Amino acid sequence: MKAAAEPPNDTSIREALAWAVRCFSSLITDTPRLDAELLLAHTLNWNRTRLHTYPERVLSQQERLDFKALTRRHALGEPLAYILGSREFFGLDFLVDKEVLIPRPETELLVEKARAWIQTRASETGGLAAADIGTGSGAIAISLALECPRLTIYATDISPGALQIAARNADRHGVAGRVQMLHGNLLEPLPKAVHLIVANLPYVSEAEMAQLPPHIANFEPRLALEGGPDGLALIERLLAQASAHLRPQGLILLEIGAAQGQAAQNCGRRHFPQAQIQIVQDHGLRDRLLVIQT
Ligand SMILES: C[S@@+](CC[C@H](N)C(=O)[O-])C[C@H]1O[C@@H](n2cnc3c(N)ncnc32)[C@H](O)[C@@H]1O
Secondary structure (H helix, E strand, O other): OOOOOOOOOOOEHHHHHHHHHHHOOOOOOOOHHHHHHHHHHHHHOOOHHHHHHOOOOEOOHHHHHHHHHHHHHHHOOOOHHHHHOEEEEOOEEEEOOOOOOOOOHHHHHHHHHHHHHHHHOOOOOOOOEEEEEOOOOOHHHHHHHHHOOOOEEEEEEOOHHHHHHHHHHHHHOOOOOOEEEEEOOOOOOOOOOEEEEEEOOOOEOHHHHHHOOHHHHOOOOHHHOEOOOOOOHHHHHHHHHHOOOEEEEEEEEEEOOOOOHHHHHHHHHHHOOOOEEEEEEOOOOOEEEEEEEO
16 A cells, blocks of 8 residues: 555545545556545545535545545455445446455456347247356346346356345346346256356466456455366366256357467367357457357
8 A cells, every 4th residue: 555644634525535546556446536536425425426516525524534444445455346335237236245256347248249149039939048157246147137128047156145145136126036046056056958058157277366466366256266277167067067958059158268268169169069169259359258059
């Protein structure tokens, strides 16, 4: 944490923000001003626009102490999403805590591809069923449920703490009746075969785990990150289980790491030799999804 003088008793909003910005090193955030504003808005229970409207408003002693405490947590590396208790994903606000991975913007590509595939099968009688494996905060399952009103979704996770957060998010977004939370290992808890399997499983390799920046390594759950020696251990295990849980002409969409395209494709080919297999890149042209159309 960078040394910065304490904010004095009669600190205004403008001064408090300037103080917080000085506390955040570039290792912690690329957006120090935005982070400071979000923390102060959270402290005051205001929106950010109101901070800009009343920059001379003086903080009460309690507000100053609360803001100082939040600023210190962030300056010591705690991600903003855990401090604020939520993160936006696919235009929706998701509750997060240390039981779950903070949903990443790159995972939105998986939701877009799943939605596009579901739309091609919209005329299916009886509706489609999907499974989101390793649901974490429920970000993928809940976004899909809202995008595809006729879809039934099973959301599984091995972490009971994550499933509690996912259930609260499903409730908040009004889809608790269509997203069934199931505790267990990979596809094992599914009650029936589904048309679509999506997953953003842990895929960080052992070598990458050793290099993770502290704001990830010290705060996000290891269970949500560790993918074994080459990062593909869970993906391999899911693919080994998948044929028993996927309906004919089904689709599997798995998020992968940027360096895993070729290995993931080979893994897909071993388990689904007859399927169409594709690696999809993200907007930054990095390998991002393994797509298996059976
Ligand atoms: C990378 S996080 C993804 C969370 C969420 N789907 C997202 O995209 O933000 C991986 C999730 O998989 C869960 N997980 C790890 N091993 C699992 C297993 N064997 N079976 C089911 N879930 C598992 C973790 O608890 C974690 O919630």
